[in-house]
Amino acid sequence: MSEQSHEMQLVVAASSFLPPYIVKQSNSGIQIEILKAALQAQGIADPTIHYMSNKRAEQQLLQGKVDIVLNFPPTAIADIYKSEPLVMYQNVAISLATNEFAINSVFDLAGKSVLAFQNAINFIEQPFKSVSENLASYDEVVNQEAQIDHLMKGWVDVIIIERRVFLFYLEKYKQSSKVLPFVVHPIFKEAPRPAYFSNKALKDSFNLGLGKIIESGEYQAIIRLDGTEYAQLSTEELRE
Secondary structure, eight states, X not given: OHHHHHHOOOEEEEXXXXXXXXXXXXXXXXXXXXXXXXXXXXXXXXXXXXXXXXXXXXXXXXXXXXSEESSXXXXXXXXXXXXXXXXXXXXXXXXXXXXXXXXXXXXXXXXXXXXXXXXXXXXXXXXXXXXXXXXXXXXXXXXXXXXXXXXXXXXXXXXXXXXXXXXXHHHHHHTTSOOOOEEEEOXXXXXXXXXXXXOHHHHHHHHHHHHHHHHHTXXXXXXXXXXXXXXGOOHHHHTO
């Protein structure tokens, strides 16, 4: 087992800004810890993680420069192998309560100014891409903390952000700024987030490891955390 650990020093590409799923400062987060735990369950050492934009990560995997990518557009590409989901994302639209917007479907975004996360056009299912062409304005940002700031200051009508990511940054925003009443519009389907591999055998091994940590309860322990304390926890504590 230790031999395999030394032989396989994997390289993972992960988003630079995606707490609590990916926390660059502590080299941790929900997705990172699930990935590490599933690999360890198969006797594979912790990977080296390179942080970069979603678009660059996609290119690096296609060029064979990394072994695994944690965020990749959900499209079928030859020689790219998709694992079982590490987590389920829930993208939502959020507006200020004072605007009293009735947003019950993606079509209700028409005519509004929208600020989304980077590459949302490719990550969110149709008809979002079509609707984005009929918005008053549409932009995407890498740093999602800026989305909350823009919303609270009334610079945009709606932000599109993942639910746990929003709650993480909202707590941080509250420490220095006023939070206005807001409305969460759950207009998107829950989205599975697998890892993407350049090697099918590695993907199959990872899936086995993922099954093992789900069965042992380690997976559920990781999901319960908020994305900031992983570096301080030992594997034994995670399994409690």
